[in-house]
Amino acid sequence: MIVADRLKKYYGKNCGVEDVSFSIAPGEIYGLIGPNGAGKTTTIRIILGLLKMDSGSVSIGGAGIPEHLGRVKSSIGYLPGEVNFYGEMRVKEFLKFNRGFYSDDLQGSEEELVEYLAIDREKKFKELSQGNKKKVGILQALVHHPKYLILDEPTNGLDPLLQNKLYQLLERERNRGTTILFSSHVLSEVERLCQRVGVVRNGELVKELSMEDVREIAIRKITVTGNRDLSVLDKYSVTYSDESSRVYSVRNSELNEFLKKLTALEYTDVEIKRPPLEETFMEIYGGGEQE
Amino acid sequence: MSFINVFKKEVRWNLKAFLIWTAIFVAFALMYIPITDQMLQRSDEIIKLLDMMPKFIRQMFNLEEELLTRPEGIFGSEGMSFVYILSAIFSSMLAGSLFAKEFEQKTIEYLIVKPGSRVTVFLSKSLVMILYLVALSAVFVFSITRLFDIFVNASYNQTILLGFGLYALSVQMFFAGVATIVAVIGQKSSLNISVSIGLVIFMYFGDTLSNSFEVISWVGKLSVFHYIPLVKTIVEERVVVGNSILIMLLSLGLLAIGMLIFRKVDVKV
Numbered sequence: 225m226i227v228a229d230r231l232k233k234y235y236g237k238n239c240g241v242e243d244v245s246f247s248i249a250p251g252e253i254y255g256l257i258g259p260n261g262a263g264k265t266t267t268i269r270i271i272l273g274l275l276k277m278d279s280g281s282v283s284i285g286g287a288g289i290p291e292h293l294g295r296v297k298s299s300i301g302y303l304p305g306e307v308n309f310y311g312e313m314r315v316k317e318f319l320k321f322n323r324g325f326y327s328d329d330l331q332g333s334e335e336e337l338v339e340y341l342a343i344d345r346e347k348k349f350k351e352l353s354q355g356n357k358k359k360v361g362i363l364q365a366l367v368h369h370p371k372y373l374i375l376d377e378p379t380n381g382l383d384p385l386l387q388n389k390l391y392q393l394l395e396r397e398r399n400r401g402t403t404i405l406f407s408s409h410v411l412s413e414v415e416r417l418c419q420r421v422g423v424v425r426n427g428e429l430v431k432e433l434s435m436e437d438v439r440e441i442a443i444r445k446i447t448v449t450g451n452r453d454l455s456v457l458d459k460y461s462v463t464y465s466d467e468s469s470r471v472y473s474v475r476n477s478e479l480n481e482f483l484k485k486l487t488a489l490e491y492t493d494v495e496i497k498r499p500p501l502e503e504t505f506m507e508i509y510g511g512g513e514q515e
Numbered sequence: 516m517s518f519i520n521v522f523k524k525e526v527r528w529n530l531k532a533f534l535i536w537t538a539i540f541v542a543f544a545l546m547y548i549p550i551t552d553q554m555l556q557r558s559d560e561i562i563k564l565l566d567m568m569p570k571f572i573r574q575m576f577n578l579e580e581e582l583l584t585r586p587e588g589i590f591g592s593e594g595m596s597f598v599y600i601l602s603a604i605f606s607s608m609l610a611g612s613l614f615a616k617e618f619e620q621k622t623i624e625y626l627i628v629k630p631g632s633r634v635t636v637f638l639s640k641s642l643v644m645i646l647y648l649v650a651l652s653a654v655f656v657f658s659i660t661r662l663f664d665i666f667v668n669a670s671y672n673q674t675i676l677l678g679f680g681l682y683a684l685s686v687q688m689f690f691a692g693v694a695t696i697v698a699v700i701g702q703k704s705s706l707n708i709s710v711s712i713g714l715v716i717f718m719y720f721g722d723t724l725s726n727s728f729e730v731i732s733w734v735g736k737l738s739v740f741h742y743i744p745l746v747k748t749i750v751e752e753r754v755v756v757g758n759s760i761l762i763m764l765l766s767l768g769l770l771a772i773g774m775l776i777f778r779k780v781d782v783k784v
Binding site: 313 | 516627628629630782
């Protein structure tokens with residue numbers, strides 16, 4: 225179990241996090257979502273003992289952090305948002321170095337992940353693309369079958385194929401009973417993977433949502449082109465309009481009804497988009513100062 | 516397990532820098548020592564020139580008559596000054612590579628999250644640093660004693676040459692300690708080098724100037740070089756072993772402070 229209780233961290237006068245509390249049970253994937261600069265990474269770095277908190281407490285598997293971090297370190301897997309390993313090392317050298325931290329024989333598990341993620345072991349780390357660096361990052365986070373998995377914006381820089389592979393790996397880990405915390409600003413992946421999410425904004429965990437809540441707040445931007453009389457859709461919020469088209473902001477729960485009304489009309493084109501999380505949050509929780 | 520793992524990695528990835536610096540030290544000795552006999556033959560001319568100089572200028576640049584009439588004095592006066600400066604640069608670069616670079620390249624995050632405490636990481640890196648400093652000093656001593664043996668026909672005191680190695684190691688250890696503290700606080704290798712070079716210049720010239728001007732004698736007392744005096748060592752033919760050991764103990768104290776900071780410091784990546 226990972227438990228964070230009233231975490232507070234300031235960088236000088238600037239707020240990193242102000243009041244963040246949550247707990248994650250074994251076999252659960254908990255998503256920490258929020259716009260850039262909301263305090264997700266600061267929260268993760270406090271949990272990992274990389275940053276000192278000003279107040280609050282964290283425990284992983286009952287071990288208080290940072291005092292007893294050593295007791296659980298071998299059970300933690302961590303994927304940073306920006307993967308930085310040793311540029312001059314070849315991937316195979318890095319993997320050997322990484323194996324050296326664990327007493328278990330990891331070669332079988334390493335081999336499986338290298339093959340699954342199609343990692344080139346001969347290249348130097350500095351020669352890898354961002355996506356390939358991330359693959360190595362995923363491998364080192366998962367290879368020792370951690371009980372606690374912490375991922376900071378794991379799909380950043382990954383192509384859709386690799387994103388799917390990562391989702392499958394996370395599902396597998398969850399089924400093994402791993403406690404998973406991951407941060408994201410992509411609502412669709414949170415919807416797909418998590419059991420619960422914590423919404424972080426301006427350093428505070430403003431709301432904890434079930435997946436039903438997430439689906440409820442998820443918004444679609446629907447652009448309708450080519451109909452002059454759209455009065456039947458007037459109850460929905462319009463975020464843009466010109467002579468030929470209108471953009472509606474429609475909640476997921478209202479989507480069916482909206483589409484039914486729309487199909488009764490004549491139009492030349494329709495486009496449905498998932499807006500970025502920031503935009504969704506602006507609409508749901510309003511604007512406000514960010515970190 | 517983590518200790519050995521980090522230790523092996525650091526030994527391997529700093530070996531190239533160590534070999535380059537070893538070559539620089541040996542090349543420097545090789546450039547300087549073979550001309551010792553010729554310098555001695557011309558020492559009369561040099562002494563005449565020195566007699567025309569004000570005393571404080573001679574003191575500032577270690578141009579003492581007694582030094583320039585002995586083989587170990589010729590190397591010990593100017594040669595060792597450069598060895599001190601090179602030693603300080605090598606130590607701070609090594610500390611930068613072991614500590615500051617990890618912060619700069621953000622790899623410290625990986626290292627700290629993996630099994631093993633921060634203290635383990637610090638100690639394994641520090642041991643590599645000490646190992647390389649001792650190895651460099653050993654190669655330096657070996658090369659100067661062999662080169663004296665090969666190229667210098669005049670009689671000289673071998674113990675003084677061994678003392679030069681001990682002094683070089685003391686200087687390296689001291690600046691390694693300082694640079695480690697700067698590295699874990701500043702988390703930037705450029706800052707490390709700047710502070711170390713600034714400090715070595717301040718301490719070296721502060722010491723020589725304070726020998727000539729009473730009014731700034733306090734500056735000399737702040738300098739590590741004040742406690743391992745080259746001129747006195749050569750003139751009195753006595754290596755200041757006690758002070759060298761104290762400097763090395765002080766350096767270990769600086770490393771311990773570095774470790775305490777490293778244990779608590781926020782990883783600002």
